[in-house]
Amino acid sequence: MKQAHDTDPPDPARAAGLDDLTARLRLLKAWAGDPSLGVITARINRARARAGLPAHEATSKSTVAGYFSPGRKRLDEDLFTAIVTALHPARGYAARWRAALRAVRQEATAAALFVDVRGHLPDQAGALLGRQAELARIARWAARPDPRHGAVVAVEGMAGVGKTSLALAAARQALAAGHPAGHHLYVDLRGVDAERGPVDVAVVLGEFLRLLGVAGDRVPAGAAARSAAYQRITRQQPVLVVLDNAADEASAAALLPGGEHCLTLVTSRRQLRGLPQRRRIQLAGLDPADAVALLRAVAGPARVDAEPVAAAQLARLCGYLPLALAVSGARLREHPELSVADHAEHRQELGPCDEVEAALALSVRGLPPPxxxxxxxxxxxxxxxxxxxxxxxxxxxxxxxxxxxxxxxxxxxxxxxxxxxxxxxxxxxxxxxxxxxxxxxxxxxxxxxxxxxxxxxxxxxxxxxxxxxxxxxxxxxxxxxxxxxxxxxxxxxxxxxxxxxxxxxxxxxxxxxxxxxxxxxxxxxxxxxxxxxxxxxxxxxxxxxxxxxxxxxxxxxxxxxxxxxxxxxxASAGRAEAAIELYTAAATALREVGDRLNEARAVANLGTALLRLSRFAPARARYREAIALFRDLGDDAGLALQLGNLGGVAGICGEHRRAAAAFEESLALCRLAGAGYGEVRALIGLGGACRELGDGTAADRHLHAALRLSEAQGLRNEQAEALVELARLRVREGDAAAAVRLSARALDIARSLGDPNLLGTASIWAAAARCAAGRPDTAVALLRDAVRLGAETANRLLVAYAYGELGRAAALAGDEAEADRCRVLAGELSVELGVPVTG
Structure with a gap:
C-alpha cells in the first residue's frame, strides 16, 4: 500500500456542493494509499474506543461507505471529520474539511432555517364557501383517530385551489365540535418555494416544543432528541396541528404528533400516498355555483347578480380556483366603474396563461402605482x-x-x-x-x-x-x-x-x-x-x-x-476541538489588529475549550494570559471571571487552597464591578473548594448563595452546578436522602439544557448520591450515560470520574470483577491526565 506522498493532500475549500465534496473525499482516500473501507472503519472505531465510546455505538463499514458515494443529501459532521482524520490525521486538517462541509451546506441551511411557525391558527378572510362535503368527511375521520398518531388528513391539490383554507376551516370546525386540543400548531413547510426550498424539520420541531411550553434553554439539540420530546409531550396532551405546503411524505411524517387524540391536517400540491395512517382529499376547483357565490361574497351581491352570465364566464376563466376568484372579486369591489363583463373581457385579452397569474395581473393593474x-x-x-x-x-x-x-x-x-x-x-x-x-x-x-x-x-x-x-x-x-x-x-x-x-x-x-x-x-x-x-x-x-x-x-x-x-x-454544541481551532485563529487575528479586549476574550474562551478536553496545563496557561490582558486593560469583570476559571483548574488538580484563594479574589472583584454572573461562578467554585478543605459550614453558605443568585438571574446552567456541589456536600456529610433530592433537581435541569458536559457531570454525582443511599443498581445506567457523553465530547476527565464511580457502584452491588475493571480504567486515566479522580 502506498504511504509516501509526492503531493499535498486534497484541498476541500473549493468544493461546489456535497457531490463535489464527496468526490474530493474519494481523492483523499486515494492520496492516503487507498485503504479499504474496513481499515478506515477500524481506525475510526479504535479512536472512539480510546475516547471511551461504548462498543455498541461503533460505526459500521456500510455507513462509512455511504460517505464516499455521490447523491447524498446529508452528511453527519462528526462522522465525516472522523473519516478525514482516519485518512490523514495531521493537526488542523480535519477542521478544514469540517468548514468546507458547512460551507456547501450553508445556502440550503440558511433557507431551511427560515420557518413560519405559529401557536395559533392563522386568520381567514371570511367564511369558507362550498366544500361542505369535504368538511363532513374530515369531521367523520376526526371522530375515528388512529391510536398512534390520532387523525391524519391530507388535503392535496394545485396552487390556488384552497387547500389551506379548507384545512383551517376543518381545524376550526373540529375545535367548535369539542376537540380537546389544548395547543394549536401551524407551520408553513414551504414545499413548493423554488427560491428558499423546504424548511428544516429539526427547526420546526424546536419551535413546536417551545410553543408546547418547553423553555428555549430546555429544547434539546438535534432532530432525534427533539422528535422524541415532541412525541412524549403529544402523547400526554392532545394537539391540533396544521402542516401547510408539505414537500413530501417524509417532512410531514416527522411532524406527526404521538397521541391518539391529536388531529393533524396536511396540505400539499403532491400526493402524499406514503404518509402514515392518513386519509386523503384530492381537492379540485369549486363547483360553478359555489365559484359564483365566492365572487358574489367578495365583490358584492348587487354587482354579480346584475350580470349572472358574465359572472359565470369570469368564474370559468378563473378556473373555479378560490385564490383567482378572491383576487378578481376584490378588483371588482375596488373598481365599481368596471362591469363584470369588462373584467372577464380583460382576462380574455391576456391570452393563455395560468388562471391565478391572470387574476393577479389584473388585480395589480388596478392598484395605485405606489x-x-x-x-x-x-x-x-x-x-x-x-x-x-x-x-x-x-x-x-x-x-x-x-x-x-x-x-x-x-x-x-x-x-x-x-x-x-x-x-x-x-x-x-x-x-x-x-x-x-x-x-x-x-x-x-x-x-x-x-x-x-x-x-x-x-x-x-x-x-x-x-x-x-x-x-x-x-x-x-x-x-x-x-x-x-x-x-x-x-x-x-x-x-x-x-x-x-x-x-x-x-x-x-x-x-x-x-x-x-x-x-x-x-x-x-x-x-x-x-x-x-x-x-x-x-x-x-x-x-x-x-x-x-x-x-x-x-x-x-x-x-x-x-x-x-x-x-x-x-463549544455550546459540545465540539471543543472545533472551538479550539476557532479561538486560536480569533486570538491571532485580534492581536494583529490591536483589539486587545476581544483578544483577551478569545484567549479566555480558548482556555475553557482546552479545559473541556482535559488539557489542564495549556488551559491554565491561557487563563493566566487572559488575566494579564484583562489586568492591563483595567477590566475588573473580565479579570474576575478568569481568576475564577484559574481556580477551577486548580480545584480539578487537587490544589484546593490555591483554588479557594483564586475564587475569593474573583468574588471580591465581581462584587465591586457588579458582575452578577461572575459572582455566581465564584461562589460555586468557592463552595466546592471549602467542601474539599473540610469547611462544610462555609461551603453550605457559599453554595446556597450561588443557588439563590442563579435562580434570580435565570442562570439555569449555574443552578444545576450549584445543586451538584450541594449534593456532593450532603454525601460528604452523610445525608444521602438530601443528596439524592438535590442531584435529581440538577439532573432535570441538565437534561433540559442539553449540554453534554453538564449532563455528564450531573449524571455522575446523581449516581454517587444513589450509591450513598444504598441504591447502586439505579446508578449504573446514569454512569454509563456519563461515559458515553464524555467520549462523544472528548472529555476524558468526565470519563475518568464516571469510571471511578462505576467501580464504586459495582463494588456495592457485589460485582468485584466489574469494580476492578472500572477502577483500573479510572486509574489509568487519572495517571494520564495527572489529576485525582475521586469524588
Whole structure:
C-alpha cells in the first residue's frame, strides 16, 4: 500500500456542493494509499474506543461507505471529520474539511432555517364557501383517530385551489365540535418555494416544543432528541396541528404528533400516498355555483347578480380556483366603474396563461402605482411577514403610509390578514417577478438596504434591553421606517423570537446582495440572544455566512470577533476541538489588529475549550494570559471571571487552597464591578473548594448563595452546578436522602439544557448520591450515560470520574470483577491526565 506522498493532500475549500465534496473525499482516500473501507472503519472505531465510546455505538463499514458515494443529501459532521482524520490525521486538517462541509451546506441551511411557525391558527378572510362535503368527511375521520398518531388528513391539490383554507376551516370546525386540543400548531413547510426550498424539520420541531411550553434553554439539540420530546409531550396532551405546503411524505411524517387524540391536517400540491395512517382529499376547483357565490361574497351581491352570465364566464376563466376568484372579486369591489363583463373581457385579452397569474395581473393593474410598487418590493424581501415599520423601511415611506399600503393590499386579497401581514406564496413569487421586470436594480438595492438597516436598529434596541451593558454593535443614524419600540425586556425577547427567521434571512441576503457589513454587524449583535435561547443552528449559520463575507472584505478585526462567536457556538454544541481551532485563529487575528479586549476574550474562551478536553496545563496557561490582558486593560469583570476559571483548574488538580484563594479574589472583584454572573461562578467554585478543605459550614453558605443568585438571574446552567456541589456536600456529610433530592433537581435541569458536559457531570454525582443511599443498581445506567457523553465530547476527565464511580457502584452491588475493571480504567486515566479522580 502506498504511504509516501509526492503531493499535498486534497484541498476541500473549493468544493461546489456535497457531490463535489464527496468526490474530493474519494481523492483523499486515494492520496492516503487507498485503504479499504474496513481499515478506515477500524481506525475510526479504535479512536472512539480510546475516547471511551461504548462498543455498541461503533460505526459500521456500510455507513462509512455511504460517505464516499455521490447523491447524498446529508452528511453527519462528526462522522465525516472522523473519516478525514482516519485518512490523514495531521493537526488542523480535519477542521478544514469540517468548514468546507458547512460551507456547501450553508445556502440550503440558511433557507431551511427560515420557518413560519405559529401557536395559533392563522386568520381567514371570511367564511369558507362550498366544500361542505369535504368538511363532513374530515369531521367523520376526526371522530375515528388512529391510536398512534390520532387523525391524519391530507388535503392535496394545485396552487390556488384552497387547500389551506379548507384545512383551517376543518381545524376550526373540529375545535367548535369539542376537540380537546389544548395547543394549536401551524407551520408553513414551504414545499413548493423554488427560491428558499423546504424548511428544516429539526427547526420546526424546536419551535413546536417551545410553543408546547418547553423553555428555549430546555429544547434539546438535534432532530432525534427533539422528535422524541415532541412525541412524549403529544402523547400526554392532545394537539391540533396544521402542516401547510408539505414537500413530501417524509417532512410531514416527522411532524406527526404521538397521541391518539391529536388531529393533524396536511396540505400539499403532491400526493402524499406514503404518509402514515392518513386519509386523503384530492381537492379540485369549486363547483360553478359555489365559484359564483365566492365572487358574489367578495365583490358584492348587487354587482354579480346584475350580470349572472358574465359572472359565470369570469368564474370559468378563473378556473373555479378560490385564490383567482378572491383576487378578481376584490378588483371588482375596488373598481365599481368596471362591469363584470369588462373584467372577464380583460382576462380574455391576456391570452393563455395560468388562471391565478391572470387574476393577479389584473388585480395589480388596478392598484395605485405606489401600492403596486410596495407589493413588488415585498416580493423581493427576504422576510415572510411585514409589519408597518418593516414595510415602511422597504418602501421608503413613513409608517402611516406603509400602513395604508398594507391595508389596500389586504383589501385586494393580496396580503393575508394579521400583524405582520403575509403574502401567499403564489402572490410572493408573482410580485418578485414583477419587481425584477419593472424596478431598476438601483431601486431594489436601496429598498433592501433600508430593510437591513431597519432590522439592525430594531435588533440592537432589543439587545439593549436584554443586555444593557453588552458590547453588541449599535448602528448610527435614524432607523428607516421609524423606531421599533419594544417597551420592556419581555417585549424585546418576544420581538426577537418572532423575527428570528427573518433576522437569519436578512444576514444571508445582505451578504448575497453586496451589503456584507449589514450581515456581519447583525450577526455580531445577535450572538448573546442565540446563546441564551440555545439557538445553535441559527448562531452557527449567521456567523459562518458573516465570516465568509468579512474575510472576503479583508476585515480582520471583524473576522476575529466572528471567530470568537463561532467558537462559542461550537463549544455550546459540545465540539471543543472545533472551538479550539476557532479561538486560536480569533486570538491571532485580534492581536494583529490591536483589539486587545476581544483578544483577551478569545484567549479566555480558548482556555475553557482546552479545559473541556482535559488539557489542564495549556488551559491554565491561557487563563493566566487572559488575566494579564484583562489586568492591563483595567477590566475588573473580565479579570474576575478568569481568576475564577484559574481556580477551577486548580480545584480539578487537587490544589484546593490555591483554588479557594483564586475564587475569593474573583468574588471580591465581581462584587465591586457588579458582575452578577461572575459572582455566581465564584461562589460555586468557592463552595466546592471549602467542601474539599473540610469547611462544610462555609461551603453550605457559599453554595446556597450561588443557588439563590442563579435562580434570580435565570442562570439555569449555574443552578444545576450549584445543586451538584450541594449534593456532593450532603454525601460528604452523610445525608444521602438530601443528596439524592438535590442531584435529581440538577439532573432535570441538565437534561433540559442539553449540554453534554453538564449532563455528564450531573449524571455522575446523581449516581454517587444513589450509591450513598444504598441504591447502586439505579446508578449504573446514569454512569454509563456519563461515559458515553464524555467520549462523544472528548472529555476524558468526565470519563475518568464516571469510571471511578462505576467501580464504586459495582463494588456495592457485589460485582468485584466489574469494580476492578472500572477502577483500573479510572486509574489509568487519572495517571494520564495527572489529576485525582475521586469524588
Amino acid at each position: 401600492v403596486a410598487g410596495t407589493l413588488r418590493l415585498l416580493g423581493i424581501a427576504p422576510v415572510a411577514g411585514f409589519t408597518p415599520a418593516a414595510a415602511a423601511a422597504l418602501s421608503g415611506v413613513d409608517p402611516d403610509t406603509a400602513r395604508r399600503h398594507l391595508a389596500e393590499l389586504r383589501q385586494a386579497n393580496l396580503l393575508h390578514d394579521g400583524d405582520p401581514g403575509r403574502l401567499h406564496d403564489v402572490v410572493r413569487a408573482f410580485a418578485g417577478g414583477q419587481a425584477r421586470r419593472l424596478d431598476p436594480p438601483s431601486r431594489r438595492r436601496a429598498a433592501r438596504r433600508r430593510l437591513f438597516e431597519h432590522y439592525r436598529h430594531a435588533a440592537a434596541a432589543a439587545m439593549d434591553l436584554l443586555v444593557p451593558q453588552g458590547s453588541h454593535p449599535r448602528p448610527a443614524g435614524e432607523p428607516p421606517g421609524g423606531d421599533v419600540v419594544h417597551g420592556s425586556r419581555a417585549g424585546a425577547l418576544a420581538w426577537l423570537d418572532r423575527e428570528r427567521p427573518h433576522l437569519v434571512a436578512v444576514v444571508r441576503q445582505a451578504v448575497e446582495t453586496g451589503e456584507p457589513e449589514h450581515g456581519w454587524q447583525l450577526a455580531l449583535c445577535l450572538w448573546r440572544y442565540f446563546f441564551a435561547g440555545r439557538y445553535v443552528e441559527e448562531w452557527l449559520l449567521t456567523h459562518e455566512i458573516a465570516l465568509g463575507a468579512a474575510r472576503a472584505a479583508g476585515e480582520r478585526g471583524v473576522v476575529g470577533q466572528l471567530l470568537v462567536g463561532l467558537g462559542s457556538a461550537q
